[in-house]
Amino acid sequence: MAITGVILIGFVIGHLVGNLQVFQDPDHLNGYAAFLHHLGPLLWVARIGLLLAVVIHIWAATVLTLENHAAREVKYGVKHTIQATLSSRLMRWTGVVVLAFLLYHLAHFTLGFVQVATFKENLQLYTMSGDYRVAGFPVVKAGAEVLDVRTMVILGFQQPVVALFYLVAVGLLSLHLLHGFDSLFQTLGWRSEKWARALRAIVIVFCAAYFFLNATIPASVLLGRLKVAEPVHPAAQR
Amino acid sequence: MVAETTAKTLNVTLRVWRQAGPDAPGTFVDYAARNLSSNMSFLEMLDVVNDELTMKGEEPIAFAHDCREGICGTCSCTINGKPHGPGHGIATCQTYMRSFQDGDTIVVEPFRARAFPLVKDLVVDRSAFDRIIQAGGFITARTGSAPDANAIPVPKTDADLAMDAAACIGCGACVAACKNASAMLFVSAKVSQLGLLPQGQPERDHRVLAMVGTMDALGFGNCTNQYECSAACPKTISHDFIARMNRDYLKASVRAAFKPVAAGASGGAG
Numbered sequence: 195m196a197i198t199g200v201i202l203i204g205f206v207i208g209h210l211v212g213n214l215q216v217f218q219d220p221d222h223l224n225g226y227a228a229f230l231h232h233l234g235p236l237l238w239v240a241r242i243g244l245l246l247a248v249v250i251h252i253w254a255a256t257v258l259t260l261e262n263h264a265a266r267e268v269k270y271g272v273k274h275t276i277q278a279t280l281s282s283r284l285m286r287w288t289g290v291v292v293l294a295f296l297l298y299h300l301a302h303f304t305l306g307f308v309q310v311a312t313f314k315e316n317l318q319l320y321t322m323s324g325d326y327r328v329a330g331f332p333v334v335k336a337g338a339e340v341l342d343v344r345t346m347v348i349l350g351f352q353q354p355v356v357a358l359f360y361l362v363a364v365g366l367l368s369l370h371l372l373h374g375f376d377s378l379f380q381t382l383g384w385r386s387e388k389w390a391r392a393l394r395a396i397v398i399v400f401c402a403a404y405f406f407l408n409a410t411i412p413a414s415v416l417l418g419r420l421k422v423a424e425p426v427h428p429a430a431q432r
Numbered sequence: 433m434v435a436e437t438t439a440k441t442l443n444v445t446l447r448v449w450r451q452a453g454p455d456a457p458g459t460f461v462d463y464a465a466r467n468l469s470s471n472m473s474f475l476e477m478l479d480v481v482n483d484e485l486t487m488k489g490e491e492p493i494a495f496a497h498d499c500r501e502g503i504c505g506t507c508s509c510t511i512n513g514k515p516h517g518p519g520h521g522i523a524t525c526q527t528y529m530r531s532f533q534d535g536d537t538i539v540v541e542p543f544r545a546r547a548f549p550l551v552k553d554l555v556v557d558r559s560a561f562d563r564i565i566q567a568g569g570f571i572t573a574r575t576g577s578a579p580d581a582n583a584i585p586v587p588k589t590d591a592d593l594a595m596d597a598a599a600c601i602g603c604g605a606c607v608a609a610c611k612n613a614s615a616m617l618f619v620s621a622k623v624s625q626l627g628l629l630p631q632g633q634p635e636r637d638h639r640v641l642a643m644v645g646t647m648d649a650l651g652f653g654n655c656t657n658q659y660e661c662s663a664a665c666p667k668t669i670s671h672d673f674i675a676r677m678n679r680d681y682l683k684a685s686v687r688a689a690f691k692p693v694a695a696g697a698s699g700g701a702g
Binding site: 384 | 449671
């Protein structure tokens with residue numbers, strides 16, 4: 195659980211950093227998406243790796259939960275919690291909601307099964323006005339025609355139900371990480387009383403920052419701060 | 433001049449789990465406990481209730497107890513959902529009736545875990561802990577005359593930490609309090625008390641692997657790092673020992689994977 199958790203935490207951080215490019219020029223998010231797609235086999239290595247991490251994470255959680263239920267056949271008449279945190283007691287439920295969100299998210303932005311009208315492949319192509327650079331190398335050249343991911347995201351979040359579901363899911367994921375991120379240090383044996391407080395503070399700040407930075411995207415769309423960009427070269431579009 | 437007594441009199445309702453034997457059906461039964469002194473210990477209160485039951489010709493409530501001073505680890509009972517009752521860092525025998533209010537209903541249950549099968553009423557069989565200790569094996573030590581004191585240097589901080597772990601009285605409250613009936617706190621205390629000392633080094637890897645393996649085989653649950661165990665522990669043993677054990681276990685597993693085995697190897701603690 196801890197090792198797959200580390201992989202998935204790494205992924206959600208990277209994903210958030212990538213997403214925040216939505217606030218920049220459309221070149222950034224669209225160039226970034228095109229860059230990821232051009233990775234080819236590497237993209238599939240990452241996708242399969244992440245899928246494996248998710249599957250193992252859920253499989254381990256299921257097996258451990260079943261074992262834990264079996265370890266106490268007769269339940270207590272009085273249910274009492276001394277000091278276990280709310281987030282630690284809700285792991286199963288926050289996990290399930292995050293999984294439901296993940297499936298919707300993939301159906302929405304990767305596979306195009308839902309909200310088909312605004313799926314990236316059904317939108318007009320976007321023409322890069324400048325180079326998209328990674329570590330100084332221009333990976334997507336100016337003038338290249340790429341999928342307009344940024345417009346898809348903004349149109350997607352203009353539906354309040356979708357934006358609210360996203361907010362709830364990201365909130366619950368942050369709550370999930372509040373226990374999970376802290377917990378992995380204990381499982382891997384890296385936690386001790388000496389720096390437990392500092393560790394807890396780091397995790398709380400991380401989870402709060404993770405939630406608020408993620409929430410800025412749908413919130414900005416709903417508040418009308420983030421709009422679909424006007425085409426720069428209308429003639430160049432199909 | 434003799435100080436006035438602080439004792440008050442209180443009446444409570446006890447809701448006790450009664451079960452005649454391991455396979456008999458169990459149920460909660462209410463008993464009125466009257467005219468109790470607030471300075472009675474919880475176990476004395478049960479004695480009083482049992483006296484009344486015996487006088488009435490009823491079967492007294494079976495409960496485990498021995499030293500009644502918080503050092504033997506025999507008393508158990510989950511009181512209002514918390515092992516050893518409402519206090520912090522004390523066992524059931526050190527819980528006094530002044531912790532309760534007049535008119536309270538107190539629910540008393542046995543420790544609940546599959547690895548602790550019920551014997552009768554509030555008594556459970558905690559010999560699973562003995563099997564974990566047995567799996568830990570011996571430490572190699574020079575036999576013969578007693579060694580000189582301080583012949584083996586032990587840093588003070590290590591000695592203190594080992595003593596913290598060794599404070600475990602093996603009562604099983606950690607298992608009873610854990611949402612998953614996990615024995616991680618108990619096993620980690622037993623692994624650490626020797627693992628921290630020079631005398632415990634030769635068998636350190638074997639000890640942690642064998643004790644954790646036995647714990648898993650006995651049907652205890654898994655740790656979800658909620659730390660109910662250390663909060664319920666009558667000796668306030670820190671869950672830091674669990675992290676220490678996890679670290680020891682990981683290192684021992686890696687080393688065990690590469691460790692050569694002698695052709696004539698048989699027996700021994702590892």
